[in-house]
Amino acid sequence: MxxxxxxxxxxxxxxxxxxxxxxxxxxxxxxxxxxxxxxxxxxxxxxxxxxxxxxxxxxxxFLWVSQMNHIPMTIDYDKNLDWVSAQLAATCDVDQSLFNDWYTGHLNFQIEHHLFPTMPRHNYWKVAPLVKSLCAKHGIKYQCKPLLTAFADILHTLKESGEHWLDAYIHA
Known part of the structure; x- marks a missing residue:
């Protein structure tokens, strides 16, 4: 609090x-x-x-909704990716369902949100198939996962980060 x-x-x-x-x-x-x-x-x-x-x-x-699409992703600054590939590497989608759309305010389509930031959120589901087909055409990984897997990924990533920090403090 x-x-x-x-x-x-x-x-x-x-x-x-x-x-x-x-x-x-x-x-x-x-x-x-x-x-x-x-x-x-x-x-x-x-x-x-x-x-x-x-x-x-x-x-x-807000923490759960915003971080389930970002924290578990590997971001590497040395790859010099094009903008679209960088967005797809830095974010992932969470499976669409009525609950997920409602709970996340359509931000379960985080890839589409990053690619089309000014698009109204309720339209992301309409462009998702187009983005998926574009990714398939160009061999770019389009990652989509279930909601509970996304939540578990947050916990695993936070645990891993905590272990790194703990190790740094113990051996400092």
């Missing part, structure tokens, strides 16, 4: 440091509006509990 509060404070600090006054004003007015709407209904303590619980759940969801 402390991390969630920290991130919120970093966002506010960023807006102030970069003199993004409109963003800062939106953050302030949003929080004032939320407080004015819910504090009278549930009291301050209950509101704060629900507010930070929602932020915690939102942050956790």
């Amino acid at each position: 402390t991390f969630v509060v920290f991130v919120q404070l970093i966002i506010i600090r960023f807006a102030i440091q970069r003199k993004k006054w409109m963003e800062f004003a939106c953050i302030v007015f949003y929080n004032i509006r939320v407080c004015l709407m819910f504090v009278p209904l549930m009291g301050f303590k209950t509101f704060m509990a629900f507010y930070w619980l929602a932020r915690f759940l939102e942050s956790t969801w």
Whole structure:
């Protein structure tokens, strides 16, 4: 929970440091509006509990959704890949299903998201077969995995990273 509060404070600090006054004003007015709407209904303590619980759940969801397509991928800066190949090497898709589309907000099509960043997310499934056929035609690997495999990959990658850091600290 402390991390969630920290991130919120970093966002506010960023807006102030970069003199993004409109963003800062939106953050302030949003929080004032939320407080004015819910504090009278549930009291301050209950509101704060629900507010930070929602932020915690939102942050956790975002971590899983955004990282399941990125963390397990091998990124090598020495290969001098073309842009499309680099995007395909750095990301992967998660199998399409009604649940996956809903849970990830269509970001289970991360390859398509990287290739077409301005395309509305609900259209990624339409271009996925075209991207797959283009990859097959040019011999580029198009990786797609089940949701639970993607989650397991996150845990394995984090475990591996943790072991590297632990080893570095033990032998430092």
